[in-house]
Amino acid sequence: MFHQATICKGCWQQMHMPVPLRGVASAPFRAFGIRPSRMNPNTCTICEMMFTKVMKARQVEIDATILFADLRGYTSLSQSRPQGEISELLDAFYDECAEAVWEGDGIVNKTMGDAIMAVFNFPIRRDDHAVQAVRAARAIQERWRAKRELLPKSLTVDGETIGVGVGIDSGKVNFGEFGRTHHDLTAIGTVVNVASRAQSAAAADEILLTQSVYERARSELEVSQSRDYQLKGLAEPARLWAA
Numbered sequence: 568m569f570h571q572a573t574i575c576k577g578c579w580q581q582m583h584m585p586v587p588l589r590g591v592a593s594a595p596f597r598a599f600g601i602r603p604s605r606m607n608p609n610t611c612t613i614c615e616m617m618f619t620k621v622m623k624a625r626q627v628e629i630d631a632t633i634l635f636a637d638l639r640g641y642t643s644l645s646q647s648r649p650q651g652e653i654s655e656l657l658d659a660f661y662d663e664c665a666e667a668v669w670e671g672d673g674i675v676n677k678t679m680g681d682a683i684m685a686v687f688n689f690p691i692r693r694d695d696h697a698v699q700a701v702r703a704a705r706a707i708q709e710r711w712r713a714k715r716e717l718l719p720k721s722l723t724v725d726g727e728t729i730g731v732g733v734g735i736d737s738g739k740v741n742f743g744e745f746g747r748t749h750h751d752l753t754a755i756g757t758v759v760n761v762a763s764r765a766q767s768a769a770a771a772d773e774i775l776l777t778q779s780v781y782e783r784a785r786s787e788l789e790v791s792q793s794r795d796y797q798l799k800g801l802a803e804p805a806r807l808w809a810a
Contacts, residue, residue, distance in 0.1 A: 569669050576672070577614035577690030581621055586611050606674035607691070614690045618744050618752055626743030632687040632700040632780065633740065633759050634673070635766035636664055636707055636733045641681035644729065656729070657681070659714050667706035671699030676753055682766070686754050689742055697737045697783035701810055704733045704774045712772070730771025735810075736762035737779045764798035765807055774810040781808045 575586040587593035588603050588611060596602070596611075604615040619625050638660055645653050664683045665675050673687040673696075685703065688696035711731050738758040744750045761777060769775040775796075781788055788810060795804035 569666050572609040575609070575611040575614065577610035578621075580692050581614075581690055586613060604674075606676060607669050607672070609669065609672070610674065610690055615752060622743070624743065626741050626745070628739055629689050629742050629754075630696075630738065631689055631740050631742065631754060631758070632673075632696045632735060632737040632783075633754060633762040634668070634685040634687070634700050634704060634733065634735045635682060635763050636685075636704070636731055637682040637766055638729055639732055639771040640729045656718065659718065660711070660731070663710040663714050664707050667703045667710055670706065671696075671703045673699065673703060684753075684759075684763075686740075686742070695784075697735075697780050698787055700735050700737075701774075701776065701780065701784045701787050704735060704776075704810060707731060707733060708772060708774065732766055732769035732771060733774040734762050734764065734766030734769055735774070735776040735780050736765060737777070737783055760800065761798070761805070764800060765796075765805075768796050768798060768807065775807040776810055778806050778808075 571589065573587065573589055575588055578584045578586040586601060587596060601612055604610045604612055606615055613621060644656070661678055661683065668675050668685040671687060672691040672693050673685045675683055676686045677684040687693065687700045693699055708731060715729060736758045740754040740756040740758050742754045744752055745755065765775045765777060781791065788808060791808040791810055793806050793808045796807050798805050
């Protein structure tokens with residue numbers, strides 16, 4: 568279960584500054600617009616909106632794990648079902664993904680239609696960030712299987728309940744503010760691209776992860792099977808493990 572911290576974990580780790588997130592002590596901070604971040608409520612809007620001032624740079628290179636999760640069959644549903652039902656579906660998907668990611672101290676960095684992108688190991692640092700991402704991916708699948716049973720029966724694709732595909736990769740990424748007129752706080756780099764491609768290759772209810780994730784989270788993956796995939800945009804086949 569997701570535990571709500573009393574101070575911002577990101578500010579504490581990055582600056583050793585205790586920024587209250589909840590309770591009476593947080594009131595003065597909220598008066599200045601400092602409140603829990605939408606990316607992870609255990610971080611604050613200083614982490615989210617003042618990256619350059621906190622880090623003294625617009626971008627930094629970090630070791631991170633990137634997770635993409637995508638609803639399978641969403642496009643077909645969005646063309647055939649009322650907008651209210653589609654909104655209910657997306658709300659449920661985002662909520663289940665967020666809770667799973669936050670439990671592992673990750674952030675939901677982006678929501679993109681029927682997909683989310685999560686980053687682990689910034690601003691909350693964890694040595695076991697790859698393990699946390701794998702656990703989050705499994706939690707997303709478990710939560711979604713339970714949640715979709717409660718959704719309207721009309722929200723199916725060819726009679727099958729809609730599933731989620733997940734892809735994960737770990738390694739060096741550039742994280743920070745990108746763009747001059749519209750600042751976008753996010754991660755970029757090969758790791759992000761490969762995680763996205765792995766997600767595209769995953770079937771509904773499947774988690775695919777790269778060799779880098781497998782090596783870092785081997786204790787969680789003792790019975791995992793692997794095979795080579797030809798991922799879009801990559802010249803050589805990539806070995807992916809099913810988690």
